[in-house]
Amino acid sequence: MPYFPSPIPNQIFNQISKAYFASGCFWGTEYHFQRKPGVISTTVGYMGGSVPSPSYPLVCTGTTGHVEAVEVVYDENIVSYEELVRLFFETHNFTQENGQGPDIGSQYLSRIYYTDELQKQMAETYVRILTGLGYDVATEILPAGPFWKAEDYHQHYYSKKNNTPYCHAYRKIF
Numbered sequence: 047m048p049y050f051p052s053p054i055p056n057q058i059f060n061q062i063s064k065a066y067f068a069s070g071c072f073w074g075t076e077y078h079f080q081r082k083p084g085v086i087s088t089t090v091g092y093m094g095g096s097v098p099s100p101s102y103p104l105v106c107t108g109t110t111g112h113v114e115a116v117e118v119v120y121d122e123n124i125v126s127y128e129e130l131v132r133l134f135f136e137t138h139n140f141t142q143e144n145g146q147g148p149d150i151g152s153q154y155l156s157r158i159y160y161t162d163e164l165q166k167q168m169a170e171t172y173v174r175i176l177t178g179l180g181y182d183v184a185t186e187i188l189p190a191g192p193f194w195k196a197e198d199y200h201q202h203y204y205s206k207k208n209n210t211p212y213c214h215a216y217r218k219i220f
Contacts, residue, residue: 061122062086065130066093066159066190069138070146072114073203074214078137079118080205084125088202089117091195093159099194108152115159117193127165131172134158135185137214140176143184147213159190176219 069075072090080088092100095112105112118130138146138156145154160166169187176183204211 063120063122063127064161065118065120065127065165066115066161066193067118067130067134068093068113068115068155068157068159069134069140070114070154070156070213071149071211072116072196072200074146074211075114075116075134075138076202077204077211078133078214078216079116079130080202082120082125082130082133084123084129085118085120087119089119089193089195090200090203091115091117091193092153093191093193094157094188098192102197102200105153106151111152112194113153113155113157114196115157115193128168131158131168132220135172135176136219137216140185141182149213156185158185158187160187161190179219 067075067079076088076090079085092105092112093115095105095110097104097110097112100110100112104110105114120130140156142156145151146156158169160169166187166189173183173185173187
């Protein structure tokens with residue numbers, strides 16, 4: 047007689063999802079998301095532009111339409127998309143236009159790229175909350191398009207350097 051193992055009662059399966067955030071230099075953005083419990087991995091790269099497979103020097107020209115972005119892979123059983131959105135807003139100056147801190151240029155814009163309608167609605171909700179608190183939010187909310195992984199030397203930059211970001215600092219808002 048074949049053996050069929052019985053299901054484990056109340057077993058919780060991982061619900062792995064992806065989110066995409068741009069808040070200036072991707073090194074600082076990645077730094078904060080890497081440390082959030084429930085985040086499985088982060089990858090820095092480029093989103094929003096018209097050139098396939100762009101390079102860092104090309105994106106830095108400001109002519110491709112790409113921004114420096116971070117792909118966040120997370121377990122929804124541990125951290126919610128809402129928590130990631132709050133962390134995004136609490137770790138950069140979402141009111142700054144044309145850059146972030148000393149990093150000026152279109153590649154440093156504040157953006158949330160949504161992968162489905164629920165992510166879009168959550169991002170829009172937090173923009174409304176911040177606007178209601180008196181902030182002039184410069185963050186754009188856009189549909190996710192192709193994500194192009196950045197060069198290896200950009201990945202996990204602050205972890206490799208054992209350093210902290212110069213233009214991304216946590217500040218409690220919510």
